[in-house]
Amino acid sequence: MGLATRLASLLGAGPIPLGRKVAGAREEKSAGAPLYGGAFLLTGPGGEGRVARSFEAMARTGFMGNPVAYRCVRMISQAAGAIPPVLLKEGRELSDHPVLRLLARPNAGEDRASLVETLCGYLLLSGDAYLEAAAPDGAVAALYGLRPDRVRAIAGRDGWPEAYEYRVGSSVRRFSAEGDDGRLAQLLHLRLFHPLSDQQGFAPMAAAAAAVDLHNAAADWNAALLKNSARPSGALVYQPADGANLSPEQFDRLKAELETGYAGAGAAGRPMLLEGGLDWKAMALSPKDMDFMEARHGAARDIALAFGVPPMLLGIPGDLTYANYAEANRAFYRLTVLPMIGRVMGALGTWLGGHFGDDGLELGVDLDAVEGLSVEREALWARIAGADFLTRDEKRLAVGYGREG
Structure with missing residues (x-):
């Protein structure tokens, strides 16, 4: 085939x-x-x-079955989780607050970086991420990321979600979208833009599905070639002098010898001993069939494009969009990582601020901790330091810090 x-x-x-x-x-x-x-x-x-x-099929064939998609998801989620948060209130940075302490240890099995990585991974694979606030005594004590395939949004008469159901086996838990008894919602729903749905987000993995299939098919093709002595198949031509064909017993014996003695990478290059009347005719791949390698590279670039990862960072040949690796890395953070973590932290700050009775909280990230943006940061500091018309507080605000005091 x-x-x-x-x-x-x-x-x-x-x-x-x-x-x-x-x-x-x-x-x-x-x-x-x-x-x-x-x-x-x-x-x-x-x-x-x-x-x-389904989410499970996408996770298995994409994240777990494709190295390019796996690397894209890991790069984005790990980079987002590695950036420390910054909590602001009325423009001033807070160094100690219950929200920061909760994020530092959201639950007994995760730290902040692991939780953020989980949420970003779910967003990239399914377009949705759900975070539960466990509050056994009325105050939020822990945060847990929920698998999106186990959560079902229940739409109200206006089309917007009015509740969520979380199902694990035969156990079903129901969360109100607006909260019950005057309390805030116990479940935070993060979703990416979906043009055709009011309840669910659209994942980059879904947009890259066709490219993932193409890339996987090309990998299977390469593996099949390797198993067949890393060369295209050929034909054994039988040309007896009397014009008779091989008997069924001769045909079965020949087929068994070929499969046991000459198939597989370990038998590559082994000379073939042919009996009288047999001649080997190799079948070369056509230029169209040989194009599978370029098709695989093109599919890999499409996967990286869907996730927003510069192909240069993945080692994909043929991409010269950026002049060097450092420029590609800056574009990766500016165009992909920072919008993702900004969306997550912005929603978390508003949601947790309401739970802790502090509506003026703003949760962001510390850009000074991003090594990939160090060149931009140094240039910004040089420009701000030379702006004598700005006050000290204005300079601090311009570089992302809160006011002093």
């Missing part, structure tokens, strides 16, 4: 069941859209379509 045929079978030529067919389920989601356990096919003109995967 050629690469084009293999890719077509993965990327839309017919439904792709990513699990067992659901017993008793309707045969069609809509006209021409068969429903499967874990995936349903969205068809378009000409019968082509894409698979809308």
Whole structure:
């Protein structure tokens, strides 16, 4: 089977069941859209379509099954988790506050960096992240990130979520979207922009799904070539003098010898001994089939583009968007990491500030701790230091610090 045929079978030529067919389920989601356990096919003109995967299928085939997507998610989430938070109130930085102490140790099994990494990872993989505030005595004592595939938003009459259900096995817990008995909501829902949904976010992994399939298919193609002596297959031509064909017993014996003695990377280059009348004809790959390597690199660039990671940072060849690694790293932080962590910290500050009865809190990040932005920081400090018309407090505010005192 050629690469084009293999890719077509993965990327839309017919439904792709990513699990067992659901017993008793309707045969069609809509006209021409068969429903499967874990995936349903969205068809378009000409019968082509894409698979809308569940979170588990996306996590397994993308994050756990593709090195480029895995690295993108890890780079973004780890970089976001490594930036320390800054808590401000009315423009002044607070060095000690219950919110900071809670974030430093959100629960018994995680620190702040681990919790932020989890939330960012869920956002990148599913478009949604949920954070539960455990308050057994009325005051928030711990924070827990919840798996998004276990949470279901329940829409009200106006279309917006009025409650959330968290299901683990047969256990179901319900959270009010606005809180109960005058208290604030116990569940914080973070989501990325989705143009077609009021309850769920749209994940970068979903946008990169086709590229992930292409990249995985190209990797499978390479592995298949390696298992076949790292070369395309050929043909054994039998040309006997009397014109007779091989008997079934001769054919089976020849096939068994080829599979046991000449297949696999360990048998690469082993000379083949042919009996009388047999001739080996090698079959070379066509230029179209040989293009699979460039197709794999192109798919890797598309995956990096969907996540906002410069391909240069991933070692993908053929990308010259940035002049050097340092410039690509600055773009990675400015265009991807900082917007992500800013969204998370902004929502956390407002939510936790309400729980602690302090509505004037603003939670941000310490940009001075980002090593990748050190060049920009030095240039900013030089410009601010030379601005004699600014007061000391104005200079502090201009570089991201609060007022003195």
